[in-house]
Structure formats: C-alpha cells, structure tokens
Amino acid sequence: MNDFYLIRKNLTRNKLRMSxxxxxxxxxxxxxxxxxxxxxxxxxxxxxxxxDRLVVVNSISFTQTLPVAYANKIKSIEGVRKVTWANxxxxxxxxxxxxxxTFIVDPESYLDVYSELQLTDNEKNRWFNNRQGVVVGExxxxxxxxxxxxxxPISSNIFSLHEGGHTWDVVxxxxxxxxxxxVDTSYMLMHHKYFFETQAYPGEWLGWLTVTTADPELNETIxxxxxxxxxxxSAETETTTEAAFNKAFIEQVGxxxxxxxxxxxxxxxxxxxIVGNSMMLSVRERVKEIAVLKTLGFxxxxxxxxxxxxxxxxxxxxxxxxxxxxxxMIGGLTQVPAITRIFPNLVITAETWMTAVFLMLLLxxxxxxxxxxxALKLKTIDALxxx
Amino acid sequence: MTDFIYxxxxxxxxxxxxxxxxxxxxxxxxxxxxGDFVSIMGPSGSGKTTxxxxxxxxxxxxxxxxxxxxxxxxxxxxxxxxxxxxxxxGFIFQFYNLMPMLTAEKNVELPLLLKKLSPKKxxxxxxxxxxxxxxxxxxxxxxxxxxxxxxxxxxxxRAIVSDPDVLLCDEPTGxxxxxxATDILENLQLLNKEFNKTIIMVTxxxxxxxxxxxxxxxxxxxxxxxxxxx
Ligand SMILES: Nc1ncnc2c1ncn2[C@@H]1O[C@H](COP(=O)(O)OP(=O)(O)OP(=O)(O)O)[C@@H](O)[C@H]1O
Ligand SMILES: [Mg+2]
Numbered sequence: 001m002n003d004f005y006l007i008r009k010n011l012t013r014n015k016l017r018m019s020x021x022x023x024x025x026x027x028x029x030x031x032x033x034x035x036x037x038x039x040x041x042x043x044x045x046x047x048x049x050x051x052d053r054l055v056v057v058n059s060i061s062f063t064q065t066l067p068v069a070y071a072n073k074i075k076s077i078e079g080v081r082k083v084t085w086a087n088x089x090x091x092x093x094x095x096x097x098x099x100x101x102t103f104i105v106d107p108e109s110y111l112d113v114y115s116e117l118q119l120t121d122n123e124k125n126r127w128f129n130n131r132q133g134v135v136v137g138e139x140x141x142x143x144x145x146x147x148x149x150x151x152x153p154i155s156s157n158i159f160s161l162h163e164g165g166h167t168w169d170v171v172x173x174x175x176x177x178x179x180x181x182x183v184d185t186s187y188m189l190m191h192h193k194y195f196f197e198t199q200a201y202p203g204e205w206l207g208w209l210t211v212t213t214a215d216p217e218l219n220e221t222i223x224x225x226x227x228x229x230x231x232x233x234s235a236e237t238e239t240t241t242e243a244a245f246n247k248a249f250i251e252q253v254g255x256x257x258x259x260x261x262x263x264x265x266x267x268x269x270x271x272x273x274i275v276g277n278s279m280m281l282s283v284r285e286r287v288k289e290i291a292v293l294k295t296l297g298f299x300x301x302x303x304x305x306x307x308x309x310x311x312x313x314x315x316x317x318x319x320x321x322x323x324x325x326x327x328x329m330i331g332g333l334t335q336v337p338a339i340t341r342i343f344p345n346l347v348i349t350a351e352t353w354m355t356a357v358f359l360m361l362l363l364x365x366x367x368x369x370x371x372x373x374x375a376l377k378l379k380t381i382d383a384l385x386x387x
Numbered sequence: 388m389t390d391f392i393y394x395x396x397x398x399x400x401x402x403x404x405x406x407x408x409x410x411x412x413x414x415x416x417x418x419x420x421x422g423d424f425v426s427i428m429g430p431s432g433s434g435k436t437t438x439x440x441x442x443x444x445x446x447x448x449x450x451x452x453x454x455x456x457x458x459x460x461x462x463x464x465x466x467x468x469x470x471x472x473x474x475x476x477g478f479i480f481q482f483y484n485l486m487p488m489l490t491a492e493k494n495v496e497l498p499l500l501l502k503k504l505s506p507k508k509x510x511x512x513x514x515x516x517x518x519x520x521x522x523x524x525x526x527x528x529x530x531x532x533x534x535x536x537x538x539x540x541x542x543x544x545r546a547i548v549s550d551p552d553v554l555l556c557d558e559p560t561g562x563x564x565x566x567x568a569t570d571i572l573e574n575l576q577l578l579n580k581e582f583n584k585t586i587i588m589v590t591x592x593x594x595x596x597x598x599x600x601x602x603x604x605x606x607x608x609x610x611x612x613x614x615x616x617x
Contacts, residue, residue, distance in 0.1 A: 297473025
C-alpha cells in the first residue's frame with residue numbers, strides 16, 4: 001500500500017458519484033477535442049499562411065482575371081523574390097457532386113513558392129515534362145482511391161475544350177503530401193500549358209498571383225508598390241498577405257471559431273462547478289477520517305496533497321478518456337470522403353492535446369484546491385470530538 | 388533517567404471561544420510511570436478527553452510543562468509533533484474510526500506509511516498485529532463486514548503496529564457489550580503485561596477500570612488518586 005492506493009480508494013469509494021463526475025469531465029474533454037479539431041480545420045488556412053507570401057488579385061473581385069504579363073512585371077519589383085500564378089478550374093470527377101478542386105498552375109514556380117507541398121524529385125520531373133500530367137493532394141487521392149499513374153477524367157464546371165465537352169483527360173504524375181499534418185492536400189494541380197492549348201476561350205490569363213518577399217517586414221511596402229504599378233490600368237490589383245486572403249475567405253463561413261470557444265468554455269465552467277462541489281462534499285463527509293490520518297501522524301501537507309491528487313486523478317482520467325475518444329472519432333471521420341471534402345484538415349493537433357492536458361491539470365487543481373485546503377486546516381480535536 | 392514516561396507540571400488548559408473562556412485544568416501535576424496501565428474515570432465534561440489529547444500531542448496545554456521521557460513536547464511544532472505521534476503514540480477511539488474503504492489489514496498498515504520499512508517487513512508487522520488481537524483470519528474484511536468488537540480490535544492492531552510506547556484509549560469499550568468489552572480489555576492487558584506498553588485508558592465503566600494497575604479519578608480538573616485492587 002502507498003499514498004496512491006489510498007487516493008484511488010478514496011476516489012472510487014462512491015462509485016455513482018465518481019461515474020457522474022467522470023462522465024461530465026469526459027463530455028467536456030470530448031467536446032474540446034472534437035470541436036477543437038473543427039476549429040483547427042477552419043483556422044488551418046490562416047495559421048499555415050506563410051508570413052512572406054502575398055496574394056495579388058484583381059481589385060474588382062478575385063474571380064476577375066489578370067493579364068499574363070503581370071507575372072514578369074511583378075518579378076522586377078524590388079524586394080520580390082519569387083512569383084507564381086494560378087487559375088480556377090472548378091473541377092469535379094465524373095459527377096458534378098463529386099468535387100475535385102483543381103488549380104491551373106505553372107508547375108516549377110508553383111512548387112517553388114508552395115514548398116510545403118512535398119513530391120519526390122522523380123515525380124516533379126515527370127510532371128514538369130508531361131503537360132497532360134497532374135499532381136494530386138494525398139487527401140483528394142484517398143477520397144477517390146486514385147493512385148500514381150492513373151488516367152482520370154476531370155471536368156470543369158467553368159471551362160470547355162475547343163473540341164467540345166468539359167472533360168480533360170489527365171495522368172497522375174505524383175501525389176503530394178503536406179510538410180506538416182495541417183497542410184491542406186484536398187486539391188490537385190494541372191499544367192497551365194495543357195489547359196491553355198486545349199480550352200475554348202481565346203488567349204491566356206491569370207486568376208491570381210502569389211509572391212514571396214525577401215522579408216515579411218517589406219510586405220506592406222511591396223504590396224503598395226505592386227498595386228501602384230497597375231493603378232489606372234485596365235486591370236488594377238489588390239495585394240494582401242496570404243493570411244489576410246485566407247481569413248477573408250474563411251470569414252464567409254462565419255466565426256465558427258468563436259462559437260466553438262464559447263461552447264467549450266461553458267462546458268468547462270459547468271464541470272468546474274459540478275466537480276468542485278462534489279469534491280467539497282466528499283471531503284466534508286470524510287473529516288473524521290482525515291482527522292484520524294493526522295492523529296496517526298500524517299503531516300498536514302501530505303494530507304493536502306492526497307486530497308488534491310484525488311481531484312487531479314479524476315480530472316486526468318475523465319479528460320484522457322474524453323480526449324482519446326475524440327481522437328478515435330475524428331480519426332474515423334477522416335475516413336469518410338464526404339466529411340473530408342468539407343473539412344480537409346480535420347486533426348486534433350499536438351497543440352490541442354497539450355491544451356487539453358493543461359486543462360486537465362487546471363481542472364484538477366481548481367476542483368481539488370479548496371477541499372484540500374479544508375483538509376489541511378482541519379483541527380483534529382474538533383473533528384474527532386463530534387461523536 | 389526518570390521512570391516517569393509522562394510528567395505534567397502546572398498544566399493549565401483553557402478553551403477560549405469569543406468572549407467566553409472555560410478553564411479545564413488549573414495547574415495540574417501528574418506523573419505516569421513507564422509500563423503502567425492507568426485508567427481515568429470521571430464525570431462527563433471533567434476534561435478526560437482533553438487530557439488524553441494533550442498527552443497524545445493533538446492538543447496543547449495553555450501553559451505549564453508536559454514532559455515525555457523527560458523532554459518537553461509542548462516545544463515541538465506541528466510537523467515535529469506529527470512525527471513524534473507516529474513514533475511514540477497509538478490511539479484507540481470509542482468509535483474505532485477505521486477507513487471504511489480499506490480492508491482490516493490495510494487499515495492496520497496505515498501508520499506504516501509513515502515508516503521506512505521493506506514491503507516484507509511491513510506485511511510481517513501487519514500480520515503480527517492482527518494475530519495479536521486474534522483477527523488473523525479477518526485480514527481481508529472491510530470494517531462493515533466486521534462486528535463492533537472486531538472493528539475495535541482492528542483499531543488496536545492499527546495502534547500497535549508501529550510499536551509505540553504508549554496507547555491512549557478514549558472509552559475503548561464504550562460502544563461494546565460486556566463480553567466483547569472483556570475481550571478488548573484482556574487484549575489491552577496483554578499488551579501492557581507482555582509487551583510493556585504504557586496504557587492510559589479513559590472509561591466510564593468501573594469494571595473496565597479494574598483492569599488497570601492505577602486508577603485515577605478526575606473531577607473538575609483535579610485528580611483524586613485511589614488504588615483499585617485488580
Ligand atoms: N475544542 C473545545 N472548545 C471549547 N470547549 C471544549 C473543547 N473541547 C472540550 N471543551 C470543553 O472542555 C470540557 C471538557 O471536555 P472533555 O471532552 O475533555 O470532557 P470529557 O471528560 O472527555 O467528557 P465525556 O466523558 O463526556 O467525554 C467540556 O466542558 C467541554 O465542553
Ligand atoms: Mg471524552
């Protein structure tokens with residue numbers, strides 16, 4: 001027997017009370033993990049935005065295009081390191097309901113700028129030299145069961161081929177992974193030369209440009225320089241940081257993050273009250289036993305720690321169960337294509353886990369502190385003299 | 388070296404609550420010999436429990452000296468006092484005060500958590516203590532599976548397991564019937580005679596008091612000593 005045995009026995013002596021407390025904590029941490037991962041999915045775009053990347057779009061709207069010549073003009077602006085560009089394709093696979101987000105890009109410069117997309121040198125070279133090739137994000141490939149070398153029909157709900165129809169035949173030259181877990185890999189990249197050779201509209205254009213700067217400090221100056229360069233032209237530009245661009249995009253969905261935070265806060269506040277009250281009650285029921293421990297010679301500090309540890313144990317067991325359950329459930333959800341299409345970055349991040357563990361400890365300490373303090377201050381003679 | 392295990396010199400004890408104060412002891416002198424079995428009787432409210440609490444270091448005299456083995460224990464701080472209790476004192480209460488969620492043997496083992504002993508030695512000590520009170524077979528039972536007398540014997544085993552010098556018993560048979568009480572008292576007598584434990588027992592029962600070698604009568608904070616033939 002040791003102190004931990006006593007702590008455990010004290011915790012489990014009232015099975016019903018313990019189960020109810022565990023359940024409440026379980027639910028709170030389950031919510032925290034599950035809703036946290038959804039919040040992450042929304043925030044991922046903003047968090048992952050590189051500090052040194054700027055996005056240049058048409059100032060009328062980001063659905064309006066820009067002339068191809070802008071790429072070289074921007075490249076010559078001081079402080080600009082790299083430039084790449086992309087176009088919307090609006091892709092689907094076989095059925096318009098089966099979305100397959102596709103960007104039309106310049107392969108070399110795009111992968112250079114978006115260095116978080118990882119391909120082997122072999123895959124890169126094959127794609128760079130194969131106009132009909134595409135590279136597909138890991139998540140998208142998983143959704144449709146595509147593999148490297150597959151020839152797939154990819155249709156556009158915006159563009160058509162000059163020979164008629166909306167469906168391009170492409171070959172998967174590589175499947176890209178994200179450098180970190182949160183990187184979105186639910187889209188594919190198509191060779192711009194292949195697209196412009198085969199599509200029906202006259203000419204070429206750019207949807208938007210992504211620019212990297214020599215130093216994030218210069219972002220603002222460079223943004224202004226770019227926009228000034230094209231001021232009063234037929235296609236004026238609006239340059240923002242990638243983070244701001246992504247955020248604007250996400251805000252159309254509403255501030256989910258804030259709502260989730262509020263829900264989780266409410267849940268935590270409730271269990272703080274419930275569990276705190278119940279711990280207080282359980283110590284009040286045991287004043288005599290605590291007095292006996294002290295009479296036997298247990299130092300007050302040791303009794304304090306034992307009561308605090310009981311709360312910590314409860315919070316950690318309930319919290320870990322809830323978090324693990326959330327992890328398992330989220331893991332299961334990411335196997336469902338219908339869900340990953342909406343939430344491509346659904347993961348419980350290490351940061352969420354760390355916060356959860358911190359919250360467990362905080363909950364344990366807060367709910368255990370006052371009961372433990374009561375135990376610490378308990379006068380043995382008073383407690384033992386009452387029948 | 389003195390042959391008194393306890394010496395009380397001019398002990399005063401006053402309880403103060405707000406404006407009111409009750410003087411329980413007003414200059415008490417007392418010596419208790421090592422290895423003695425002392426019974427303390429007296430009317431309710433005469434200060435028996437208060438005295439026992441002071442002897443056990445869970446309460447302090449308001450003034451005066453309380454010597455244990457010639458050393459003043461009123462000088463010790465809370466932490467030192469706790470350690471001193473664990474080393475020297477075994478407590479036996481009227482209402483047993485066992486931990487309901489622990490088996491008899493775990494209850495007995497409790498004071499050993501304060502000692503550095505090997506697990507093997509610990510087990511041995513627990514088994515010996517339970518054997519001594521005749522509860523070897525009940526080691527795995529919880530308090531609610533034991534009779535009052537059996538629970539009190541577990542409490543005695545708990546009090547003696549770390550081999551203290553003194554057993555302080557506050558009405559140990561107060562809640563038990565005559566024959567069970569006799570068992571307990573014989574147990575205590577054995578511990579006194581065979582193991583040389585100093586026992587100080589508060590009781591209301593003259594029959595119980597008769598097991599002691601020295602009987603003290605406390606009245607209004609003053610001792611009236613009279614020998615009772617055992
Ligand atoms: N913590 C305390 N605060 C105030 N007064 C107290 C306290 N403890 C005891 N007393 C008072 O001291 C007196 C002696 O109490 P004590 O418990 O020592 O008596 P007792 O002889 O053990 O009585 P009983 O036979 O009923 O157990 C009583 O008047 C009691 O009210
Ligand atoms: Mg009393």
